[in-house]
Amino acid sequence: MNPSFFALMLLSLFIFLTILGIPIGFSLGISGIVGLLLMDHSFMMIAQTFLGGVNNFAYLAIPFFVLLGTVMEKAEVSNQLVDFADELVGYLPGGLAMGAIVACAIFAAISGSGPATVAAIGTVAIPEMVKRGYSKPFAVGTAAAGGILGPIIPPSIPFIIYGVVTEQSIARLFLGGLGAGLLLALMMMVFSFFKAKREGVPVSGTGPSPRRMLRAMWRAKLGLIAPGVVLGGIYAGICTPTEAGAIGSIYLIVVGLFVTRTLTLRGLLECFGKTGRTSAMIMFVIGTAYLPAWLMASWNLPDLGAQFILGMSKDKHVFLIFVNVLFLIIGSLLDTPAAIVILAPILHPIAVKLGIDPTHFGTIVVVNFVIGYITPPFAYNLFVAKSITGMTMEEVSMAAFPFILLCLLGLILITYIPAISLLFPRLLMP
Amino acid sequence: MIDAIEKVLGRIVAAVVAIQGLVLTLLIGTEVFFRYIVGRALSWPEEVAGIFFTWFTLLGVVLLTRSGEHIEFSFLSQQLSVRGARVLSIFIQVMIGLYALSISFSGYTYATMFRFENTPAAGISSLWMNLSLPISGLLIVFYSQVSILKILKTPAKDGGSQ
Numbered sequence: 365m366n367p368s369f370f371a372l373m374l375l376s377l378f379i380f381l382t383i384l385g386i387p388i389g390f391s392l393g394i395s396g397i398v399g400l401l402l403m404d405h406s407f408m409m410i411a412q413t414f415l416g417g418v419n420n421f422a423y424l425a426i427p428f429f430v431l432l433g434t435v436m437e438k439a440e441v442s443n444q445l446v447d448f449a450d451e452l453v454g455y456l457p458g459g460l461a462m463g464a465i466v467a468c469a470i471f472a473a474i475s476g477s478g479p480a481t482v483a484a485i486g487t488v489a490i491p492e493m494v495k496r497g498y499s500k501p502f503a504v505g506t507a508a509a510g511g512i513l514g515p516i517i518p519p520s521i522p523f524i525i526y527g528v529v530t531e532q533s534i535a536r537l538f539l540g541g542l543g544a545g546l547l548l549a550l551m552m553m554v555f556s557f558f559k560a561k562r563e564g565v566p567v568s569g570t571g572p573s574p575r576r577m578l579r580a581m582w583r584a585k586l587g588l589i590a591p592g593v594v595l596g597g598i599y600a601g602i603c604t605p606t607e608a609g610a611i612g613s614i615y616l617i618v619v620g621l622f623v624t625r626t627l628t629l630r631g632l633l634e635c636f637g638k639t640g641r642t643s644a645m646i647m648f649v650i651g652t653a654y655l656p657a658w659l660m661a662s663w664n665l666p667d668l669g670a671q672f673i674l675g676m677s678k679d680k681h682v683f684l685i686f687v688n689v690l691f692l693i694i695g696s697l698l699d700t701p702a703a704i705v706i707l708a709p710i711l712h713p714i715a716v717k718l719g720i721d722p723t724h725f726g727t728i729v730v731v732n733f734v735i736g737y738i739t740p741p742f743a744y745n746l747f748v749a750k751s752i753t754g755m756t757m758e759e760v761s762m763a764a765f766p767f768i769l770l771c772l773l774g775l776i777l778i779t780y781i782p783a784i785s786l787l788f789p790r791l792l793m794p
Numbered sequence: 795m796i797d798a799i800e801k802v803l804g805r806i807v808a809a810v811v812a813i814q815g816l817v818l819t820l821l822i823g824t825e826v827f828f829r830y831i832v833g834r835a836l837s838w839p840e841e842v843a844g845i846f847f848t849w850f851t852l853l854g855v856v857l858l859t860r861s862g863e864h865i866e867f868s869f870l871s872q873q874l875s876v877r878g879a880r881v882l883s884i885f886i887q888v889m890i891g892l893y894a895l896s897i898s899f900s901g902y903t904y905a906t907m908f909r910f911e912n913t914p915a916a917g918i919s920s921l922w923m924n925l926s927l928p929i930s931g932l933l934i935v936f937y938s939q940v941s942i943l944k945i946l947k948t949p950a951k952d953g954g955s956q
Binding site for chain 1: 808811812813814815816818819822823825826830840843844847848850851852853854855857858861863864865866867868869870871882883885886889890892893896897899900901903904905907923924926927
């Protein structure tokens with residue numbers, strides 16, 4: 365039977381099981397088992413692909429970057445970050461919205477998770493924005509969209525998965541994400557400026573004050589040092605992303621326990637417990653996705669896919685349009701780790717064959733999937749924003765809509781201007 | 795009785811996961827400390843961390859199954875009647891249990907087949923890592939059954955089955 369038919373059948377089964385409400389990891393696993401049975405492969409492949417997939421030292425970075433975000437939240441460092449960001453840009457129209465985006469970008473440089481960024485910054489920024497005259501949808505949209513910077517600005521969980529699956533340098537991919545993340549942050553800030561002006565949001569009357577800014581920076585110093593510890597360690601060549609995650613976590617734990625004293629031993633164990641559950645959520649999906657990915661490889665689908673796509677067009681711009689449309693649809697339907705594990709091995713070799721830089725392509729893939737974090741139905745950031753505000757999913761989705769359009773514009777720029785994602789890799793890792 | 799067992803088991807698993815998280819952080823911290831401060835690279839922390847990480851992940855999945863925190867799409871169950879949603883919830887738990895049973899069986903076969911293999915640097919038996927799958931699988935089966943019992947015990951508001 366045609367392998368493409370099998371792949372489509374498994375995909376349909378996966379979608380059906382997911383719609384029924386079976387958790388994504390289990391839906392992937394069950395679809396994989398059905399594939400194994402149909403093709404008469406050994407049942408042991410379930411264990412072999414899962415354990416072989418999960419047991420990769422680079423993936424160990426995932427719990428550490430989740431832990432960083434969790435400890436940061438528990439150690440109450442996010443409040444000072446929002447204050448500092450507010451002092452930086454708060455005096456401009458839409459200043460607090462811009463401040464929330466800056467705070468998201470700083471938090472993103474510590475944690476690799478989108479929902480964690482929304483939870484940490486949104487909890488502080490949304491009520492404050494509403495209090496200062498912003499409409500609730502504007503505040504919610506800003507925090508949810510700002511949260512997508514979490515998995516784009518390094519460290520980033522999707523980039524780790526992409527790097528492992530395609531055997532690319534994770535450190536270089538992180539730098540690709542830095543350019544893309546900064547561009548998106550800038551676009552969101554400009555948008556907030558004009559939106560606040562149009563909505564007539566009152567401007568803070570105090571104006572800029574270097575003294576207050578320095579004071580706020582001093583108060584936020586412990587949080588601001590964390591990205592330096594994590595990213596400095598990686599790019600100074602001192603440690604791998606996994607080790608940087610562990611060192612950053614130890615730094616924040618010491619700060620929380622002994623400096624700010626906002627973290628107790630019980631709180632610390634809670635952080636580890638929460639990290640265990642959150643990273644298990646991600647790792648289980650990754651582990652179970654290795655079976656369908658292995659089945660697709662055994663059916664030679666990457667080669668068939670390459671022949672099919674290259675048969676349609678050998679123009680890399682056409683290929684990128686195809687990839688963007690495909691990933692945007694899949695990103696809003698499928699969980700990001702699973703989508704990367706299954707699709708990246710198929711599309712990455714084609715991109716390289718067409719002369720697209722692997723870092724550039726990796727950045728496009730991750731930005732695409734991360735936009736899915738604010739695109740219903742599988743919109744993790746919106747779920748978090750919903751739980752913070754008590755708004756309905758429809759209201760939160762409408763609030764995020766202008767930001768989705770903005771991110772799509774950003775994606776077009778990132779896709780067709782490779783310099784955006786290649787600037788930092790060329791500067792720091794030539 | 796079942797309630798008490800699942801609570802105690804849940805607390806034990808949660809404590810093990812939290813401690814494993816702490817150990818993982820310390821292991822990797824130790825690796826970097828020895829390489830840069832002591833000037834001697836250790837090879838075993840990475841291997842031991844790999845074993846802990848697999849357990850950390852799979853026991854985390856057990857906790858997620860217990861608390862129902864897995865990533866899932868609940869749109870369909872929200873559209874159904876209370877009775878329909880209960881039937882669907884039971885079906886979902888049956889599927890979770892069946893899958894967990896499969897990984898348990900497959901994991902056990904895999905673990906026994908490679909039981910004589912050791913890690914290259916520390917020489918630790920691969921059984922320590924490979925047994926994580928059958929054991930966690932059985933725990934997931936247990937919690938999926940507990941969930942079914944809980945669903946059956948909860949009275950259906952629209953006059954559905956008890």
